[in-house]
Amino acid sequence: xxxxxxxxxxxxxxxGGKVVLPELTCxxxxxxxxxxxxxxxxxxxxxxxxxxxxxxxxxxxVEVLGEPAGARTLxxxxxxxxxxxxxxxDLTVRENLRFFARxxxxxxxxxxxxxxxxxxxxxxxxxxSRLSGGQQARVSLATALLGAPDLLVLDEPTVGLDPVLRRxxxxxxxxxxxxxxxxxVSSHVMDEADRCDALxxxxxxxxxxxxxxxxLRARTGAEQLDEAFxxxxxxxxx
Amino acid sequence: xxLRVTSAVAVRVLxxxxxxxxxxxxxxxxxxxxxxxxxxxFAGRSPVFQHVGAPLLGLFPFVTMFLVTSxxxxxxxxxxxxxxxxTLPLGKLDLLAGYGAAFAVLAAAQAAIVSALAxxxxxxHVAGPxxxxxxxxxxxxxxxxxxxxxxxxxxxxxxxxxxxxxxxxFPQILLCxxxxxxSSMATWLRWISDALPLTYAYDALAHTAGNALDGRFAADxxxxxxxxxLALALGALTLRRRTG
Numbered sequence: 001x002x003x004x005x006x007x008x009x010x011x012x013x014x015x016g017g018k019v020v021l022p023e024l025t026c027x028x029x030x031x032x033x034x035x036x037x038x039x040x041x042x043x044x045x046x047x048x049x050x051x052x053x054x055x056x057x058x059x060x061x062v063e064v065l066g067e068p069a070g071a072r073t074l075x076x077x078x079x080x081x082x083x084x085x086x087x088x089x090d091l092t093v094r095e096n097l098r099f100f101a102r103x104x105x106x107x108x109x110x111x112x113x114x115x116x117x118x119x120x121x122x123x124x125x126x127x128x129s130r131l132s133g134g135q136q137a138r139v140s141l142a143t144a145l146l147g148a149p150d151l152l153v154l155d156e157p158t159v160g161l162d163p164v165l166r167r168x169x170x171x172x173x174x175x176x177x178x179x180x181x182x183x184x185v186s187s188h189v190m191d192e193a194d195r196c197d198a199l200x201x202x203x204x205x206x207x208x209x210x211x212x213x214x215x216l217r218a219r220t221g222a223e224q225l226d227e228a229f230x231x232x233x234x235x236x237x238x
Numbered sequence: 239x240x241l242r243v244t245s246a247v248a249v250r251v252l253x254x255x256x257x258x259x260x261x262x263x264x265x266x267x268x269x270x271x272x273x274x275x276x277x278x279x280f281a282g283r284s285p286v287f288q289h290v291g292a293p294l295l296g297l298f299p300f301v302t303m304f305l306v307t308s309x310x311x312x313x314x315x316x317x318x319x320x321x322x323x324x325t326l327p328l329g330k331l332d333l334l335a336g337y338g339a340a341f342a343v344l345a346a347a348q349a350a351i352v353s354a355l356a357x358x359x360x361x362x363h364v365a366g367p368x369x370x371x372x373x374x375x376x377x378x379x380x381x382x383x384x385x386x387x388x389x390x391x392x393x394x395x396x397x398x399x400x401x402x403x404x405x406x407x408f409p410q411i412l413l414c415x416x417x418x419x420x421s422s423m424a425t426w427l428r429w430i431s432d433a434l435p436l437t438y439a440y441d442a443l444a445h446t447a448g449n450a451l452d453g454r455f456a457a458d459x460x461x462x463x464x465x466x467x468l469a470l471a472l473g474a475l476t477l478r479r480r481t482g
Contacts, residue, residue, distance in 0.1 A: 015482055052325050056480045070479060075327040086318035090257045091250070102246035103326050127257065143322070 011060035035196030079149035089129030106147035190226035247336020299379035307386030345379025365449030384469035391476030410436035
């Protein structure tokens with residue numbers, strides 16, 4: 001990939017004395033939907049936190065949109081959805097979004113658009129703590145969409161959502177990528193892999209593969225992507 | 239610093255409080271109750287009420303805002319919203335100043351209502367201007383907020399955060415000169431008293447009550463303001479963009 005929105009070069013992260021990412025190198029292509037897949041505990045969230053610049057790193061480099069991750073100029077250009085919904089439970093959906101939009105300096109109409117993007121129009125004036133877990137996650141996702149960021153980093157955005165909503169969100173992700181945005185989307189469910197333009201497969205903090213779904217099938221001879229994942233794991237094992 | 243971001247934070251904190259009318263009722267009702275109790279307790283000895291009524295009026299906001307802020311900020315740290323905010327174009331001082339402004343508004347409401355009760359119904363009298371008592375109450379509230387923001391960094395749970403109140407606030411109230419005049423304290427206690435911000439807050443209130451708005455009063459106010467700035471700066475140091 002010549003045109004990368006995110007370049008990770010020999011990234012090393014140690015959390016609480018445990019090496020989470022020993023030496024990770026990968027790229028996220030510009031204007032793609034790149035899936036970051038791997039089992040729980042494989043280091044997905046740590047990589048994501050490194051990309052948005054909130055993770056203390058022990059070595060290596062992370063470059064985002066041509067600048068070091070976490071650079072001040074990136075703060076208005078990178079949208080981030082944390083794994084646990086990070087919104088204010090005692091505010092309504094709309095109040096939450098208005099707050100984040102004001103901090104970003106984004107126009108007011110982006111709030112209504114973001115609410116529509118995550119299909120929460122009917123709940124816009126409800127207090128977030130009264131919503132279901134999936135709805136809260138969508139509020140959190142909506143905050144990341146505000147201000148049309150160039151890079152969207154989403155940590156498990158579709159967990160616990162019904163299939164229709166999941167399909168709608170993946171359509172939204174692709175529409176955003178068609179508009180020029182880059183999306184890095186993590187998931188621990190392999191059946192979401194087929195919805196991605198490119199994949200980063202992570203296991204125990206190591207990159208198993210960086211490929212498109214088609215490349216992965218060709219390389220492993222597996223029809224199903226979770227089977228492909230297993231074959232890659234077996235290849236790695238001595 | 240950005241006025242837009244600071245006001246966004248202040249409006250957000252106030253909206254959160256508005257969703258919690260019971261807390262607001264307690265913040266306003268408890269000092270009213272305590273002032274009334276104080277008045278009735280010393281019913282036969284009005285000078286005692288006159289002596290402690292005004293300083294307490296000015297010190298209540300310090301205690302309440304310290305508590306409310308440390309819990310609110312702790313929640314911000316533990317629910318992940320702080321991490322989220324740190325990825326946005328938001329300066330640490332914007333966040334702290336937004337908190338300070340929101341709780342100053344709440345403190346002004348608290349001071350206005352408690353003052354109306356104390357100066358009106360309860361017959362509390364100060365020789366100096368009542369509005370200065372109110373202004374000092376707001377300044378003390380901001381001091382409490384600033385200290386609360388700072389200590390929230392050292393609490394992992396809400397249980398711990400609540401315990402910081404007696405730990406950080408009670409010694410200051412005991413040593414500020416309200417219960418025992420500073421001149422009758424043991425020297426080492428007076429040294430500690432000298433180092434505590436509430437000592438100056440109390441002294442300023444006592445000077446207002448005695449209508450002695452002199453150089454000493456000005457110095458007290460300056461120390462309180464300096465402590466607010468210092469506590470906010472320490473608070474900013476505890477906010478980290480990158481964490482382990």
